[in-house]
Amino acid sequence: MRRTLLSLALVLALGAVLVVGIGKVASPPELLRSYFASHGVEETGSVNLVSSIYLGYRAFDTMGETVVLFLAVAGVMALQGGRQ
Amino acid sequence: MKNSELVDIISRKLVPYILLFGFYLISYGHLSPGGGFQGGVVLASGVTLLCLSRGVETALRSFPVGRMGLAESFVFFAILAIGILGLLLGRHFLGNFLPLGQAGEVPSAGFIFFLNLLIGLKVGVGISLILFALLREE
Amino acid sequence: MAQYLILALFLLGVWGLVGKHNLIKKVISLSLINSALITLFVYLGSLSGSTAPIMLGGLEAPVVDPLPQALTLTTIVIGICLTALALVLVARIYRHHGTLDIRRLEKAGSEPPPAESEAAGEHGSGRGPTITDGLDSRPTDPGEDGPA
Numbered sequence: 001m002r003r004t005l006l007s008l009a010l011v012l013a014l015g016a017v018l019v020v021g022i023g024k025v026a027s028p029p030e031l032l033r034s035y036f037a038s039h040g041v042e043e044t045g046s047v048n049l050v051s052s053i054y055l056g057y058r059a060f061d062t063m064g065e066t067v068v069l070f071l072a073v074a075g076v077m078a079l080q081g082g083r084q
Numbered sequence: 085m086k087n088s089e090l091v092d093i094i095s096r097k098l099v100p101y102i103l104l105f106g107f108y109l110i111s112y113g114h115l116s117p118g119g120g121f122q123g124g125v126v127l128a129s130g131v132t133l134l135c136l137s138r139g140v141e142t143a144l145r146s147f148p149v150g151r152m153g154l155a156e157s158f159v160f161f162a163i164l165a166i167g168i169l170g171l172l173l174g175r176h177f178l179g180n181f182l183p184l185g186q187a188g189e190v191p192s193a194g195f196i197f198f199l200n201l202l203i204g205l206k207v208g209v210g211i212s213l214i215l216f217a218l219l220r221e222e
Numbered sequence: 223m224a225q226y227l228i229l230a231l232f233l234l235g236v237w238g239l240v241g242k243h244n245l246i247k248k249v250i251s252l253s254l255i256n257s258a259l260i261t262l263f264v265y266l267g268s269l270s271g272s273t274a275p276i277m278l279g280g281l282e283a284p285v286v287d288p289l290p291q292a293l294t295l296t297t298i299v300i301g302i303c304l305t306a307l308a309l310v311l312v313a314r315i316y317r318h319h320g321t322l323d324i325r326r327l328e329k330a331g332s333e334p335p336p337a338e339s340e341a342a343g344e345h346g347s348g349r350g351p352t353i354t355d356g357l358d359s360r361p362t363d364p365g366e367d368g369p370a
Contacts, residue, residue, distance in 0.1 A: 007241030015233050022225045025266060033270055033287040040288075041277050046114035046196045048273035049285065053292035055196045055203075057218070060148075062203060063163055065296045069210045070160065072303030079310045080217045120296050151270065207299065214306045218313075 095137035102130035110204035124207025131212045159206040232258040256301040
């Protein structure tokens with residue numbers, strides 16, 4: 001019972017702080033969007049702009065993410081794999 | 085895991101089409117919404133449906149763990165090799181060194197197509213391995 | 223308007239993480255917080271356009287910002303890895319303690335561990351490394367650690 005009341009108080013306090021800030025959100029600046037819309041297709045050759053970003057302009061982050069996936073698979077198989 | 089007949093019958097008809105749809109999403113990643121990550125997760129979901137309906141042993145006969153681990157390590161080294169090849173041929177690391185074809189056709193983006201295939205294979209195999217380890221019964 | 227709903231989702235996740243006693247519910251709340259943050263990023267990016275960022279020929283409607291969508295793809299995959307590792311740890315806790323209730327786990331953790339012999343720790347039950355490997359229950363002798 002104590003844990004429920006404490007967690008409710010924490011959530012209400014967090015909500016009161018965040019609801020003031022989240023009412024003031026604005027869209028991100030227009031510079032990058034207009035650059036991708038005008039130069040994205042001819043520089044990478046892909047019509048899908050999202051693919052051209054994470055495989056063309058920022059392919060290094062994708063390589064880092066494959067390392068994270070590899071570590072997660074190794075960790076799960078080491079802790080649970082067992083018989084094989 | 086109790087084998088339900090309804091899940092067995094439906095998954096027998098549905099799993100090949102799910103795998104085919106996953107390959108379609110991966111290979112058309114530069115022309116329509118989709119790409120490596122999305123297609124890879126659809127591939128893994130097809131393998132999971134096979135696991136849930138027939139048991140992990142049957143799925144392991146079609147997708148053995150040793151070969152999938154080998155495929156995953158191979159993909160990482162292939163990405164590194166492509167990146168260093170980009171360095172050697174005059175551009176930055178992981179730079180595009182294949183000619184860009186006509187925008188709108190399948191073999192157009194050159195470099196992005198191969199990276200999509202590799203990423204799709206890696207994500208599909210990785211999530212399938214995680215689910216094999218979690219669904220295994222003792 | 224949508225940002226308040228996303229805030230409600232985030233607060234729901236925080237309440238589930240702190241206020242629930244079951245470990246599986248805590249893991250589900252972690253995934254809920256992840257989903258709320260990803261939706262917030264994509265929503266903020268979608269405010270500056272009206273169609274999906276696929277540049278086929280045709281009508282010249284302003285496209286949505288593609289950068290947050292590309293960055294949150296990696297975030298989604300990292301969320302999958304986090305949930306998988308958390309579930310594996312929860313499975314090992316259940317196998318070792320037999321319960322998923324965090325009140326009983328806290329009570330069991332504050333008692334002194336029973337004296338285990340080294341042989342029982344090494345070849346436990348053929349299951350591989352257990353949680354209590356390396357835990358020493360013998361009282362250490364301060365005279366052994368000094369320079370001999």
